[in-house]
Amino acid sequence: MAKTLTATTIALLRAKPTQFAPAAVRTALREWAFNTNRRPEAPRDVPAILRWVERNSLPVSSWEDPEKVDQVLLAIDTRLDGKQAAAWSRKRNRRILNVAMKYAVRRRILRASPLPKGKESTALTKTTNAVATLYCGPRPENAVAMRVEDVTLPVPGADDQWCEPLIHTATLEVGKQWTDTGEIHERRDLKGRAEGETRTVPGHPALTRVYDNRNTRLTKWLNDGIPPVQVAEWAGNSVAVLLTTYARCVDGQLPDLKRRLEAAGGLPEEEPGAG
Template identity: 75%
Template sequence: METTYDVKIYKILTYKGAKKTTYTVRWTVADKRWREPFNTVALAEGFRSELIRATGKGEAFVVATGLPVSHRSKSAAMSWYKFAVEYVDARWSQLGGNSRKNIAKTLTATTIALLRTKPTQFAPAAVRTALREWAFNTNRRQDAPRDVVDILRWVERNSLPVSAWEDPEKVDQVLRSIDTRLDGKQAAAWSRKRNRRILNVVMKYAIRRRVLRANPLPKGKESTAVEKTTNAVDKRSLLNPEQAAAILDWIRRRPRGGKRLHAFFATLYYCGPRPEEAVAMRVEDVILPAPDADDQWCELLIHTATPEVGKQWTDGGDPRAAGPEGPC
């Protein structure tokens, strides 16, 4: 934690808007400008007085936060694990199963990166499972088995406070962690983008709750810098019509579910929907041409998607998440 005594405090800036007046405390720490707006002049003067008293006592200021060392914010008082669980519970009812599952995965990797020490007494896979499947699942947390409860209690005791996000080095460490797979290789570009997007939403929630003062994640292109990828498909890897017809005919002749699977894979091959869109189709979604019509094209109505996420992530116990997914 880098600190400095290079602090300058300025007069309160008053802004009279059309609807309300804002009083902003301004100060610099190591030439970095800081601003804190207040709705009343009394609150602004009180906060400014705290800064002045800290400088008068010769107290150092934290460069990363702009506040005196003795200033204990909500971020210093709340553990990251407790905050992450609170965030999951706050968003649970607003999200579909797939978004819930993705948030749990991202928060699991983040929480492990924000532990004071490695859990040597527990298997790494057990810790990940306890966090992903139980801690960050609102519906299941209260029913966690005893061994999972022991792991989660250890995690809660050893979790760093939310103020760890105010340390740029720790932020970089967390981002490297969520960008890396378990085998040590870099995660796929889409996975890294998804993790960054989820963490940005979590940080915005922390700011609204006044747990953090600002979003600590890097901004701009460097925050999601990934290698360029192409969506082009090598034609040599595609099935030709004869091969596709032969495979579909083989599927249709399977004794168990052959006709149903034939319809499913034929829809994917000839019409191009995503698997979760094809699964959600019903008989009434298919408009067939008349038998004597010259034009033999049919029409498919794709109106929803039901990706399979597991019954533990849905409210009704259905393994498929019905309906469109909202933002994480």
């Protein structure tokens, strides 16, 4: 919201700053003017910058000028380097600006929203989120919040190896200057859901067959001739469990064992006088 409102404010200035660097003006707006929690901590130069912005801001009536509205929309759709922002970023900025306009109408600051009706062209807003459609489909903030105990694993050896992840929280990285706790992340309820509501989704078997890697590793150690006692210690198993589970998988060691027996010597010689 702060980024969108900063771009909007700068687009509606009468002139470009001369006594202040443009970056300093953006920082003063984004980090202090639009962050109510941090306003009392603003550096000494910030009040002067914000007073200049106030003096050079166009009146609210400028929103009735379609050209000014187009100018604002172009500003929030454009990155600082002059290139067009990503589709999801443009969509988000317009949604935030639309909320601000509704607030202004409700407070009778504006008679009606000056923003154009309808949505941005599908060609501009449509995005592809291939990652989200794979496996469980969590949002990144949902995946960050997941813990081991949130996943119900299938019974080992069962035909159905699908798991059931429980998605219950969104942990967003918003920056410590934007949270009440001073932490980088902020925990929230799921997007578009009631408070405390969760959802369970099917997890592809590819997510639950990590144990197969362990089986492969233990079998490889045994096939490489590492003593079972040592393998059991590394694996955290007892020797009995190790041999019961994996001994039948050991293969290909017979030629090596024969060579070791030959190296140890042949049959023992008979003692003199033996019958």
